[in-house]
Each structure stands twice: as C-alpha cells, then as structure tokens.
Amino acid sequence: MLKAVFFDLDGTLLPLNEDEFSHAYFKLLAEHMEPYGYKKDEIINFVNLGVRAMYLNNGTKTNEEVFWNSFYNSTTKREVDFKTIFNDFYNTSFLDTIKYTKPNPEALKIINEIKSLGLKVMLTTNPIFPFVATKERMGFIGLKPEDFDYVTTYENSKYTKPNPLYFKEVMDLFNLKSDEVILFGNNTKEDGDAARALGIKCYLVTGNIIYNDDSKWNYKEIKMNQIVDIIKMQMQNK
Numbered sequence: 001m002l003k004a005v006f007f008d009l010d011g012t013l014l015p016l017n018e019d020e021f022s023h024a025y026f027k028l029l030a031e032h033m034e035p036y037g038y039k040k041d042e043i044i045n046f047v048n049l050g051v052r053a054m055y056l057n058n059g060t061k062t063n064e065e066v067f068w069n070s071f072y073n074s075t076t077k078r079e080v081d082f083k084t085i086f087n088d089f090y091n092t093s094f095l096d097t098i099k100y101t102k103p104n105p106e107a108l109k110i111i112n113e114i115k116s117l118g119l120k121v122m123l124t125t126n127p128i129f130p131f132v133a134t135k136e137r138m139g140f141i142g143l144k145p146e147d148f149d150y151v152t153t154y155e156n157s158k159y160t161k162p163n164p165l166y167f168k169e170v171m172d173l174f175n176l177k178s179d180e181v182i183l184f185g186n187n188t189k190e191d192g193d194a195a196r197a198l199g200i201k202c203y204l205v206t207g208n209i210i211y212n213d214d215s216k217w218n219y220k221e222i223k224m225n226q227i228v229d230i231i232k233m234q235m236q237n238k
Contacts, residue, residue: 004120015103028097167194178199182200192219
C-alpha cells in the first residue's frame with residue numbers, strides 16, 4: 001500500500017536547466033568569495049572537491065561534515081569561518097539564480113492534494129546543499145520546508161544520489177518499504193536507477209529530463225499535471 005511520495009527538486013518540481021544553473025551558481029559564488037582572496041578557478045575547485053567527497057561518502061559522517069573536511073583540507077586559510085560566509089552567500093547573491101529557473105504554479109497545489117490523500121510527502125533532492133540553499137530554491141516556486149514531511153539536505157544526509165543508500169536512509173527513517181513509495185524525478189540515473197535498485201517505482205517528469213548513457217533501465221515519462229492521477233491509481237492497486 002502506498003504510504004509516501006518522494007519528489008526531486010531541481011529539474012522536477014523546480015524547472016531549470018542544470019548546466020545553466022550550475023554556471024550561474026559558480027559565477028555568483030566566485031564573485032562572493034573574491035573579497036576573501038580567492039580566484040574563480042580556485043573556489044570552483046575547492047567546492048567540486050567537496051562535492052566529490054560527498055558523492056563518495058560511506059555513511060560514517062554527514063555530507064556536511066564530509067564537505068567541510070574536504071574544503072578545509074584544500075585551503076590554507078583554515079582560520080576563516082567559511083561556513084558562515086557560504087550561508088551569507090545563500091541568503092544574498094545566491095537568490096539571483098532564480099533568473100535561471102522557471103515558475104511552477106502547480107507545485108504547491110500538487111503537494112497539498114497528495115497530503116490530503118493521507119500520504120507523506122518527502123523532498124528527496126540530492127543533499128549536496130545546506131538547508132538554507134534548499135529552502136531558497138524551494139521558495140523560487142512558492143514552497144516552504146514545512147510543506148513536506150521531510151527534506152533532505154547535507155546536514156541530515158550521509159549519502160547522495162545515485163547511491164541507493166540515499167533513498168534507503170530516508171525509507172528507514174520513516175519505516176517505509178519499497179512498495180510503499182513512489183518517486184517523481186528527472187534523472188534516469190540519480191533518480192531512476194537509484195530508486196529502482198531498491199524496488200521503488202519511479203516516473204520522470206518531462207521538461208528537464210537528464211538522460212544518462214549508462215542508465216540501466218527505461219522509465220515512463222509523464223507531465224506534471226499527471227502526477228496526482230498516477231498516485232491515485234497507485235493507491236487503488238493495493
């Protein structure tokens with residue numbers, strides 16, 4: 001019996017082109033870090049090393065711990081409170097990335113309708129960002145953290161997509177089985193393959209689907225306005 005719905009954020013609920021968004025993100029971050037003596041290529045390298053460390057996380061530490069351990073091991077300025085500087089960035093300059101996203105007026109309506117069916121709704125966005133950055137991106141489409149039963153961020157997660165253990169971590173937290181969950185995402189590998197490895201049914205939402213050549217399976221593609229009907233159908237097929 002269906003008990004929970006997992007949603008990806010970037011490219012699914014929040015329409016965006018990942019390459020354009022990433023380019024804008026690093027440009028704004030580099031400008032924010034320039035007063036602290038960092039060149040663009042240097043800060044991009046430090047962040048990418050931290051992100052890579054999170055992708056390789058074996059579950060012994062949170063992604064937050066892994067990222068900052070990597071970051072401080074890369075820089076000689078270890079006395080600087082970079083976490084505060086980054087949080088300031090996410091509260092200010094980062095907000096300009098909204099220019100590289102599109103509105104989704106259906107998002108809140110869909111979330112509320114799903115909750116009215118008695119289901120839990122989780123935002124299973126890849127947890128490589130802190131809570132503040134995730135909250136701001138949600139705000140771009142009129143969503144708030146409290147609209148969800150759970151939101152994954154680098155503070156509360158020990159794995160990342162496409163590691164299936166990322167989804168399992170959320171499932172275990174809410175005592176969910178694979179046949180009690182349905183996922184809506186946009187990435188054939190990070191969403192589709194990672195979920196299917198656990199037996200979770202996954203649909204890809206059209207608009208910004210990312211196809212990976214090494215993806216193991218094919219997935220049904222649907223429009224945003226089909227989501228609630230698919231969930232209702234799934235609930236009937238107990």
